[in-house]
Amino acid sequence: MSAEPVRWGILATGKIAHTFARDLMLVPGAALTAVGSRRLASAQAFAAEYDGDTGGPIAAHGSYAELVADPNVDVVYIATPHALHLDNVRLAFEAGKHVLCEKPLTISLADAEEMVALAREHRRFLMEAMWTACHPGVRALQRRLAAGEFGTPRHVHAELGFVVQASPEDRMLNPDLGAGALLDMGIYPLTFAHLLLGEARSMTAQADLREVDDAAFDLSVAMTGAYAGGALATMHASMTSWTSGAAAIATDAGRIDVPEFHHPTRITFTPQAQMADWTADAGPLEPIEIEPDEPVIGRGYGNEIAEVNRCLREGLLESPLVPHTQTLTLMRQMEEIRRQTGIRYPGE
Missing domain, CATH: 3.30.360.10 (Dihydrodipicolinate Reductase; domain 2)
Structure with missing residues (x-):
């Protein structure tokens, strides 16, 4: 990737998505460019809350499919409940996006193995959001x-x-x-x-x-x-x-x-x-x-964001701090x- 800011999209607008967004604003070289929700009004409210802090407009999407299709998004942060992660991540990979997915990666080992296999198939970066x-x-x-x-x-x-x-x-x-x-x-x-x-x-x-x-x-x-x-x-x-x-x-x-x-x-x-x-x-x-x-x-979410940025700039498909083997x-x-x-x- 170039020296331009890494462009982030946030999928879902719950409490942890807000915490993540606040830390993202503090990370040099990271830009929040889009947010997606199942309800357009929720995405619009989320975007409006952080618009003034980003240096550019935040696109609000009324569906997850619209978010991952946004050409101004490089990497998607998945902030939905555990049971929805696999479907959400599959959607992002199929749209060509890299992924940081909230922990735990999925509910079951089989689903986690499938997600890792999908990352390799699509040659996209995947990391579990284990900020610790x-x-x-x-x-x-x-x-x-x-x-x-x-x-x-x-x-x-x-x-x-x-x-x-x-x-x-x-x-x-x-x-x-x-x-x-x-x-x-x-x-x-x-x-x-x-x-x-x-x-x-x-x-x-x-x-x-x-x-x-x-x-x-x-x-x-x-x-x-x-x-x-x-x-x-x-x-x-x-x-x-x-x-x-x-x-x-x-x-x-x-x-x-x-x-x-x-x-x-x-x-x-x-x-x-x-x-x-x-x-x-x-x-x-x-x-x-x-x-x-x-x-x-x-709060510390910024450090995992910075790690994702570093990995993407270096062309890595997984992080040495949170490797797939550790997650599995x-x-x-x-x-x-x-x-x-x-x-x-x-x-x-």
């Missing part, structure tokens, strides 16, 4: 932990949950749209553990299920992963309780604390003083701040968790 993997703080932690600066990680704990109060038609509670804590929240602790420990050798889970007709989705899920070298991870996601939203990594040299781990503003390592024997109580040393390698753009590995883990716990969606 692109976050400068998480990347600095990942790099320095792998280099051995903080000792050998033995255990990762991460939890994400809040009380969902919504109508049964809401995507969080509607099985037709991919309801449940696992897909919406559980993907974050699973990804965090994967980034720091590598691919899990095994995964076990328990879930609190809600039955709806021929489907069952999880209100909360607890997961345990076993990783190379004997490292373990405990992970929790919930739609019925308020969790800390934090992560912690226990190493043989100390402890790393990551508040709001999926988009952290602070990461600290507290080293443990060497003890003469197991009865000694030397206590912790002063915490060390783990600084990001580069600035965080907005995590989809495979969630498929196994679903099998163990009985989570199932309509038609399965």
Whole structure:
């Protein structure tokens, strides 16, 4: 691609699309040129809200098909519920667009594999919008932990949950749209553990299920992963309780604390003083701040946008920060968790 701005289209106009658009305005070399909705009025309202910040007009389209057909769009951000991703992405690929698709990529491993195959068939860029993997703080932690600066990680704990109060038609509670804590929240602790420990050798889970007709989705899920070298991870996601939203990594040299781990503003390592024997109580040393390698753009969505821009300019079809193999590995883990716990969606 040329040095001209990468032209973005946003498919859907929900809450996360607004958050994404605000960060996109902060990314050098990125331009929001179009938005599409199933209702023209919604697309027009969305475009009007950001028109003054873009340096150019934002086209409002009353259908997804019109959006992906827009010649002034290079890459489409898919912001619809999980169950709709495959159809939306297929539409974009067939129109010749590159894609950044909200996480999780799809509801099932089979659909995710089909999406990746479609990307290869059409020779289009595809990346799951896992902003945590692109976050400068998480990347600095990942790099320095792998280099051995903080000792050998033995255990990762991460939890994400809040009380969902919504109508049964809401995507969080509607099985037709991919309801449940696992897909919406559980993907974050699973990804965090994967980034720091590598691919899990095994995964076990328990879930609190809600039955709806021929489907069952999880209100909360607890997961345990076993990783190379004997490292373990405990992970929790919930739609019925308020969790800390934090992560912690226990190493043989100390402890790393990551508040709001999926988009952290602070990461600290507290080293443990060497003890003469197991009865000694030397206590912790002063915490060390783990600084990001580069600035965080907005809330952090800006960094994944910048990564997509970089990949497109370099002619890459997938990102080394969120490669297809990683996305499919995590989809495979969630498929196994679903099998163990009985989570199932309509038609399965």
